[in-house]
Amino acid sequence: MEITLTHYLVLSTVLFSIGLIGVMRRKNLLMLFFATEILLNSVNVALVAISHYYGDFTGQMFAFFIIAIAASEVAVGLGLLVLWFKRYNTIDLDNMTSMKG
Amino acid sequence: MFEAAAFYLFAFLTIAMFWITVTTKHSLYALTALAAGMIFISAFFFILEADFMGVVQIIVYSGAVMALYAFGMMFFDTTRELHEKRVNSSLVFGLSGMAALIIVVMVSAPIIGGNIEAHYPILEGVGNSQQIGMVLFTKYLVPFEVAAVMLLVAMIAGIIMAGRKMDESYSELSEEEINTKNAEGIA
Amino acid sequence: MEMYLYIALFAPLVGSLTAGLFGAQKKTMFTGLFASGMLFASFIASLLLLIKVLQGNTYHVEMMTWIATGDLYVPFGFVVNQVTVTMMMVVTTVSTVVHVYSIGYMDHDKSFNRFFAYLSAFVFSMMVLVMSDNLLGLFIGWEGVGVCSWLLIGFWYHKESATWAANEAFIMNRIADLAMLVGIFILYWNLGTLQYDGIFAAVAGLDHTITVTAAAFLFVGAMGKSAQFPLHTWLADAMEGPTPVSALIHAATMVTAGVYLVVRMNPMYDLVPEVGIVIASLGAFVAMFAASMALVNRDMKRIIAYSTLSQLGYMFVAAGLGAYWVALFHLMAHAFFKALLFLGAGNVMHAMDDELDPFKMGGLSKTMKGTFWMMTLASIALAGLFPFAGFFSKDLILEVAFVEHHYILYTVLLLTAGLTAFYSFRLAFLIFLGEERYKLFGFHPHEAYKYMLVAMSPLLVLAIIAGFLFKGTYYEMVIAMLPAGEYHVHNHLVYWIMTIGTQLFVIAAIVYAYKKYQDAKIDKKVEEGFFYQLLFNQYYIPKIYDEVFSKPYAELSKMMWKLDNAVVDATVDGIAGVFYGTAKNTHTMQDGSLSSMLKWMVVGLVALLVSAAVFIGIVTNADAIMKLLGH
Numbered sequence: 001m002e003i004t005l006t007h008y009l010v011l012s013t014v015l016f017s018i019g020l021i022g023v024m025r026r027k028n029l030l031m032l033f034f035a036t037e038i039l040l041n042s043v044n045v046a047l048v049a050i051s052h053y054y055g056d057f058t059g060q061m062f063a064f065f066i067i068a069i070a071a072s073e074v075a076v077g078l079g080l081l082v083l084w085f086k087r088y089n090t091i092d093l094d095n096m097t098s099m100k101g
Numbered sequence: 102m103f104e105a106a107a108f109y110l111f112a113f114l115t116i117a118m119f120w121i122t123v124t125t126k127h128s129l130y131a132l133t134a135l136a137a138g139m140i141f142i143s144a145f146f147f148i149l150e151a152d153f154m155g156v157v158q159i160i161v162y163s164g165a166v167m168a169l170y171a172f173g174m175m176f177f178d179t180t181r182e183l184h185e186k187r188v189n190s191s192l193v194f195g196l197s198g199m200a201a202l203i204i205v206v207m208v209s210a211p212i213i214g215g216n217i218e219a220h221y222p223i224l225e226g227v228g229n230s231q232q233i234g235m236v237l238f239t240k241y242l243v244p245f246e247v248a249a250v251m252l253l254v255a256m257i258a259g260i261i262m263a264g265r266k267m268d269e270s271y272s273e274l275s276e277e278e279i280n281t282k283n284a285e286g287i288a
Numbered sequence: 289m290e291m292y293l294y295i296a297l298f299a300p301l302v303g304s305l306t307a308g309l310f311g312a313q314k315k316t317m318f319t320g321l322f323a324s325g326m327l328f329a330s331f332i333a334s335l336l337l338l339i340k341v342l343q344g345n346t347y348h349v350e351m352m353t354w355i356a357t358g359d360l361y362v363p364f365g366f367v368v369n370q371v372t373v374t375m376m377m378v379v380t381t382v383s384t385v386v387h388v389y390s391i392g393y394m395d396h397d398k399s400f401n402r403f404f405a406y407l408s409a410f411v412f413s414m415m416v417l418v419m420s421d422n423l424l425g426l427f428i429g430w431e432g433v434g435v436c437s438w439l440l441i442g443f444w445y446h447k448e449s450a451t452w453a454a455n456e457a458f459i460m461n462r463i464a465d466l467a468m469l470v471g472i473f474i475l476y477w478n479l480g481t482l483q484y485d486g487i488f489a490a491v492a493g494l495d496h497t498i499t500v501t502a503a504a505f506l507f508v509g510a511m512g513k514s515a516q517f518p519l520h521t522w523l524a525d526a527m528e529g530p531t532p533v534s535a536l537i538h539a540a541t542m543v544t545a546g547v548y549l550v551v552r553m554n555p556m557y558d559l560v561p562e563v564g565i566v567i568a569s570l571g572a573f574v575a576m577f578a579a580s581m582a583l584v585n586r587d588m589k590r591i592i593a594y595s596t597l598s599q600l601g602y603m604f605v606a607a608g609l610g611a612y613w614v615a616l617f618h619l620m621a622h623a624f625f626k627a628l629l630f631l632g633a634g635n636v637m638h639a640m641d642d643e644l645d646p647f648k649m650g651g652l653s654k655t656m657k658g659t660f661w662m663m664t665l666a667s668i669a670l671a672g673l674f675p676f677a678g679f680f681s682k683d684l685i686l687e688v689a690f691v692e693h694h695y696i697l698y699t700v701l702l703l704t705a706g707l708t709a710f711y712s713f714r715l716a717f718l719i720f721l722g723e724e725r726y727k728l729f730g731f732h733p734h735e736a737y738k739y740m741l742v743a744m745s746p747l748l749v750l751a752i753i754a755g756f757l758f759k760g761t762y763y764e765m766v767i768a769m770l771p772a773g774e775y776h777v778h779n780h781l782v783y784w785i786m787t788i789g790t791q792l793f794v795i796a797a798i799v800y801a802y803k804k805y806q807d808a809k810i811d812k813k814v815e816e817g818f819f820y821q822l823l824f825n826q827y828y829i830p831k832i833y834d835e836v837f838s839k840p841y842a843e844l845s846k847m848m849w850k851l852d853n854a855v856v857d858a859t860v861d862g863i864a865g866v867f868y869g870t871a872k873n874t875h876t877m878q879d880g881s882l883s884s885m886l887k888w889m890v891v892g893l894v895a896l897l898v899s900a901a902v903f904i905g906i907v908t909n910a911d912a913i914m915k916l917l918g919h
Contacts, residue, residue, distance in 0.1 A: 001105050008145075009208040011112050015119060017201035020893075022123030023886050024193045028183050030128065030173065032882075034135050037166070038119050041142050044158075052149040057221035057236050060151050064237075067161050068248045072255030074166050078173045079262030085176055093883045100880030196890050203897040207904065 008049030015042030029084075029091040033077055040070045107148055115141040126182045132170055139163045152229045289340060290349050293368055296333035296376060297415050299326040300383070304408030307401050315400035317391075323404040324387040327411060331380040334373065341373045342765055348421060355424075362482055367421035370766045374616055375418040375548055378623045381746065382540040383411045388743035389631055390532040392736060393638065397530075403443060407536065410436035414541045418548065423472050423482045426549070430468070430513065433542045434461045440537065441529040453525035460522045464512020471505030474498065488555040496560070503556055503563045506549060514546030514600050517574050521830050523597055524581075527589040531634030534589060539596050539630050540623035547600065550607045551616050554770060558610065568608030568689075572700045575601030577827075579707035583714075584823045587644045588636065591715050592629050595670065598708060599626070602685050605697060611688045612770045617762060618681035625669040625677060625751035629712075631744050632663035636719055639733035640726060646715055648731075651724035655733050658741045660720045662748050667716050669751040671709035671794050680755030683790060690786065691776070705790065709797040717805040 019042060022035030044063040051059025085091055118138035122131045139162040146155035221236050237245060303326030307319040337347070346369040355362040368376070387407065394400050413436055417429025435458075442454030476482055478498055479490045491499060510516075515523040526538055537543070550557060550567065557564055575598045582594035599622045606615035639656060640649060653660040669676035672683055682705065689698040726733065735741075776783070822828070876884045906913060 003105055003108050006209055007108065008149075010205055011115075013201050013204045013208070014116060016204070017197040018116065018119045018123060020197040020200060020890055021193055022119075024196070024883070024890055025123060025190075027883055028128070029882075030170075030177070031123075031131060031183065032886075033170070034122050034131055037135060037162075038122065038138070041139065041162070044154075045142060045145055048146055048149050048151045048154055052151065055223045057223060057232065060154055060233065061221075061236060061241055063151075063154055064157065064233075065244060065248055067157060068252065071161055071166055072252050074169050075255045075259040076262075078169055079259040081173065082176060082263045091177070093881060096882060097880035100878070192887070196887075196894055200890065200894050200897055203894070203901050207897075207901055 005049060005053040008053075009046055012042045012046035012049070015045065018042075027093045029081055029093060029096075032093070033074070033081075037070065037074075040066060104148060107144070111141050111144045111148075115145075127179075128174065128177070128183060129179050132167070132174060135170070136163055136167045139167065150229060153233045289337070289345070289347055292333040292336050293347055293349060293366060293419070294351075296330045296337065296380070297366060297419055298412070299330040299333070300408045300411040300415060302326055304405050304412060307408060308405035310401040311405050313401060314398065315394075319401040319404050320387070320391040320394075323408045324384065324391065326408065327380065327384045327387050330411070330415070331384045334376040334380045337368050338373045338377055341368065341370055342761065344768075346370070350421075359480060360476075362422055362424045364425065365421040365483070366419040366425075367484070368419065370769045371548075371551060371616065372419055374620060374762070374766065376415070378544075378620050379411065379414050379418065379541050381750070382623055382627045383407075383536060385627065385743050385747055386532045386536040386631070389535075389634070389740050390530075392740040392743075393532055393634055394530065395737075399443070403440075403530070406436055406439045406443070407532070410440065410537065410542075414545070417545055421484055423475065423484075423487070426552075427465075427468065427472065430465065430509075430545065433537075433545060434458060434465070434513075437461075437526070437533075437537050437542055440533040441526045443529055443533065447528065450528040453522070453528040457522040457526050460519050461512045464509045464519055467505045467512075468509025471502050471509060474502040474505065478502075484552070487553075491556050492559060499556060500560045500563055503553075503560045504566075506553060507563065507567055510546030510549045511570075512546075513549075514543050514604070515597055516546070516570055516600070516604065517577060518829070520574065520578070520597060521826070521833060524590050524593045524826070525830075527587070527593055531589065531630060531637060534593070535627045535630035535634070538593060539626035543596060543600060544603070544619050544623065547603045547607060547615055547619055550604070551612045551770070554607075554612045557607075558771065561610070564608040564610060566608070568605045568694070568697060571601040571604030571608060572697045572704075573601070574598070575605070575704045576700050576707075577601075579704045579711065581823050581826050582711040583707065584820055586647060586824075588633050588646050588715060588719070589630070589644060591646075591711060592626070592633060595629075595708065595712060596622075596626055598704060599670075599682075601704075602682060602701065605701065606685045606688055609688055609692050609694065609697075610771065611685075611773050613763065613766050613773070614681070614684050614688055616766065616770070617759065618685060620758075620762075621669070621677040621681040621751070621754050624747050624754055625666040628662055628666040628744060628747040628751055629670065631740075631747070632659045632666065635659040635736040635740070636663075636733075638736060640731050643726075643729075643731065646718035647725070648729050649719045649726050650722045651720070652726070652733060653720040654724070656720075656735045658735060662741075662744055663720070664716055665748060666751055667712040670712050671798065672705060672790070673794060674791060675752075675756050677751050677753070677755040679791075680759050683787065686790065687776070687783075687786070688773075702790065702793070706793050706797045709794045710801050713798045713801040714805050717802055721802075722805070 016039060019035050019039035022038060023032065026032050026035055044066055047059040047063045047066075049059075051057060051063075081091060084096075088095065115138055118134045118141060121134040122138065125131050125134070140159060143155040143158040143163075146152075146158055221240065224232060303323035306326075307323050310316055310319050340347075346367070348367045349365065351364040351366065353361070353363050387404070390403065390407065394403050397403065410433060413429050413432025415429070416432060417426055420426045420429060438454045438458040441457055442451045444450050472482065475487060475491075478494055479487055481487060481490070512519045523538060523543065527534055529537075557567075578594040578597035578601065582591045582598070585591050585594065599618070603615045603618050603622070606612070606618060635656065636649065636652065636659060637644065639652070639659075643649070665676070669678040672678040686698060686701050686705070689695075689701055825831070877888050
C-alpha cells in the first residue's frame with residue numbers, strides 16, 4: 001500500500017492530539033514539559049514528510065531549527081523548574097496560582 | 102512494501118510510547134517512554150530519506166534533552182506516584198479529538214494545489230547531509246548563527262539559574278552541616 | 289392688541305410656573321399673591337379685549353406652527369372673537385376671585401404653594417381651550433384641564449378617597465375623550481383641516497351621516513367633561529378636593545367646556561337637528577335626575593355639585609335646541625352664582641372644621657352674617673327670581689323650550705326649576721336658620737377673613753346685575769357669531785302667565801322648604817322610604833359601575849400581571865441568566881492555574897480550527913453555495 005503524504009500528516013495529527021491531551025491533563029510541571037516535547041516532535045514529523053514529498057529542503061531546515069530551539073527551551077525551562085522547586089518545594093500546577101485574577 | 106510495513110510499525114510504537122508518557126502515574130516510566138518515542142521518531146526521518154535529521158534527532162533529543170530531563174528528575178522523589186487532581190476527562194479527550202478530527206479532515210481534503218514550486222529542490226545523486234550542508238551554510242547562514250547565540254544564552258541561563266552556591270561541595274561537608282543546611286531552607 | 293391676547297393667555301402660566309418653583313417648600317405668601325396678581329393681569333387683558341370686541345374687532349394670531357406634515361397643518365393659533373371673549377371674561381373673573389379667596393382658605397395648609405401652581409396651570413389650560421382656533425388646540429386645553437383637575441381633586445393625596453375620586457374623574461373623562469378624538473378624526477378625514485374657519489366653511493358640503501356621526505362623537509366627548517349621564521358620577525365625588533377647586537373647576541370652568549364645545553361648533557350642530565334633539569333631551573333628563581338626587585343629600589358640597597349638574601343640563605337643552613347664545617348666557621350667569629355658592633360653602637366648612645352635614649349646623653346666620661347674605665342671594669339667583677341673573681338666563685331657556693314647541697322638555701325643566709329652588713333653599717335654611725344644632729357637636733364657628741369676603745363680593749354683584757345689565761349688550765355682541773334667535777312668545781298673555789306662573793311656583797317651593805327645614809325636623813319614616821333610599825344612594829349607579837366595570841377590569845389586570853410576570857420578566861431574567869451563566873463558566877480563565885489556561889488555549893485552538901474549516905469549505909464551494917441560495 002502506497003504511503004502518501006496524507007498518512008504522515010494523519011500520524012502527525014494523532015501525535016499532536018496526544019500532546020494536547022498531555023498538556024491538558026498533567027498537573028505536574030515536569031510532565032507538562034514532556035507533553036510539550038511530544039508536540040514539538042509531531043510537528044517535526046509533519047515538516048520532514050512534506051519536505052520529502054514535495055522535494056523541498058525548507059521543511060528539513062525548519063525541523064532542524066525547531067530541534068535547536070527545543071533544546072534550549074528545555075535547558076531554560078528546567079532551570080526555572082529547579083528554582084521554583086527550591087523555593088516552594090512543590091511543582092504541582094494547582095499550587096502555582098499566583099497569577100490569579 | 103517495506104516502507105509500508107516500517108511505517109505502520111513505527112507509527113504504532115510511537116503512538117503507544119507517547120500515550121504512556123501522557124497517562125502514566127509513574128514519572129520514571131513517563132521519562133523512559135518519552136526517550137523511546139524520540140528514537141522511534143527518528144526512524145521516521147530515516148524512512149523519509151532525511152538521514153541528517155534522523156541522526157540529529159537521536160543525538161540531540163534522545164541524548165541531550167533526555168539527559169537533561171533525567172538530571173532534572175533527580176530532584177524529585179521518583180518512587181512516589183503522581184497524584185493529580187481529577188480532571189474532566191471527557192472535556193479533555195473531546196477537545197483533543199475534535200481538534201484532531203478537524204485537522205485530519207482538512208489535510209485529507211484534496212484542496213492543496215498541485216504545482217508547488219520548490220525553493221530549495223532536492224538534487225539527485227548527492228547525499229542528504231551534503232545537501233543540507235550546502236543549504237544550511239549558504240541560504241540559512243544567518244538563522245544558523247542566531248541559533249548558535251541563542252544556545253549560548255540558554256546554556257549560561259541554565260547554569261546561572263540552577264547553579265547557585267557552586268562553590269560549596271556536598272562531598273566535603275559533614276553530615277550535620279548538610280542537615281542544618283537543609284533545615285534552614287534551601288536558599 | 290395681540291399683546292393683550294398673549295398676556296391673557298400666558299400670565300396664568302407664568303404664575304403657575306413661579307408658584308411651582310416653591311412647590312415643595314412651606315407656605316410663602318408671595319406665591320399666593322403673585323399667582324393672584326398674574327390672574328388679575330389676565331383679567332385686565334381680557335377686559336380690554338372685551339372692550340375691543342364690543343367695538344366689533346376680532347383677533348386671530350398664529351403663534352407658531354405645530355404640526356406641518358403632509359396634508360396636515362396645525363398651528364398654535366389663537367382667536368379672540370365674541371364667543372371667546374365671553375368665556376375669557378367668565379374664566380378670568382371667577383379665577384381671580386378664587387385665587388384671592390384661596391389665599392385665605394388654604395391659609396393653614398402646608399402645600400399652599402403647590403395649590404397655586406396647580407390652580408394657575410388649570411386656568412392656563414382653560415384659556416388655551418377657549419382661545420384656540422383649531423380642534424387640536426382645544427383638545428390640548430381639554431386634556432390640560434383634565435390633568436389639572438386630577439391634580440387638584442387629589443390635592444390631599446394622602447386621603448385615599450381623594451385619590452380615588454381624582455382617578456375616577458380622570459378615567460371617566462378619558463373614556464369620553466376617546467369619543468372626542470374619534471369625532472376629531474372623522475372631521476379631519478373628511479375635511480382635511482382642523483381649523484374652525486376651514487371646518488365651518490366646508491362642513492355644509494359633507495354627507496349628512498358623516499356630520500351626524502362627527503357631531504355625536506364630539507358630543508360624547510362633551511358629555512364626559514360636562515358630566516352628563518351616564519358619565520356623571522365623577523362630579524359628585526370630585527368634591528373631595530378643596531372648596532376653591534370645586535368653585536373654579538366644577539362650577540364655572542371645566543364642566544362648562546362641554547357646553548362651550550357645542551356652542552363653538554354650532555355651524556355643524558345646526559346641520560344636524562336630530563343630534564340636537566338628543567342633546568336637549570339628555571340635558572333635560574340630567575337636569576331632573578340631578579335635582580332629584582340633591583333633594584335628600586346630607587353633604588353640603590354634594591348638593592351644590594348636583595345643582596351644577598342640573599344647570600348643565602339646562603345649558604345643554606338650550607344648546608341642543610339651537611339657542612346657543614342662550615346657553616352661553618346661562619353659562620356665564622351660572623358661573624357667577626354657583627362659584628359664589630361654593631365659596632360660601634367653603635366659608636361654612638372652614639368655620640365648622642370641614643363638617644359637611646347641614647343637619648349638624650343651623651343658626652349660623654347669627655355668627656356668619658356676610659356668608660349668610662351671600663349664599664342666600666346666590667340661591668335666589670339660582671332659583672331664578674326676578675331681577676337676579678338666574679331669571680334672565682334660566683327662564684329664557686324655559687321660554688326657548690316653549691317657543692320651539694317642545695312641551696315635554698318645558699314641563700320637565702319647569703318641574704326641575706321648582707326642585708332647584710327647593711333644595712337650594714333647603715340647604716340655606718338648614719345651615720343658617722333655626723336653632724344652633726352645632727353647639728351639640730362642639731363646633732366654634734367664626735366668619736371668614738375680611739378679604740375673603742371682599743374677594744367674593746364681585747361675584748355677588750355680578751350674580752345680581754348680570755342679568756338685566758348685560759343681557760342687551762351681550763346679545764348685540766354675540767349675534768355676530770351665533771345664530772340670532774328671538775325667543776319671545778308672541779302671545780303676550782301666554783308670556784305673562786308663563787313668567788308669573790314660574791315665579792310663583794318657585795316662590796312656593798321656597799316657602800315649602802322654609803316650613804319644612806327652618807327647624808330641621810328629620811322625618812324618620814321618610815328616611816326609610818324606598819324613594820328616599822334610592823335618591824340618597826344616587827340611584828345605586830356608582831354601585832352598578834363598580835360591579836359591572838371596575839371589578840372585572842381589576843380581575844383582568846391581575847391576570848395580565850401574572851402573564852407579564854411569566855413571559856416578560858422571565859425573558860428578561862433569562863437574558864441576564866445567560867450572561868451570568870457564561871460568566872460563571874468562563875471565570876476559570878483567570879484563576880491563575882496554568883492547567884486551566886492551557887485548557888482554554890486548546891478550546892481556542894479548536895474554535896479557530898472550526899472557523900478555518902468552515903471558511904475553507906465556503907471558499908472552495910462558493911459556486912455551489914450561490915446556486916443553492918438561488919442566484
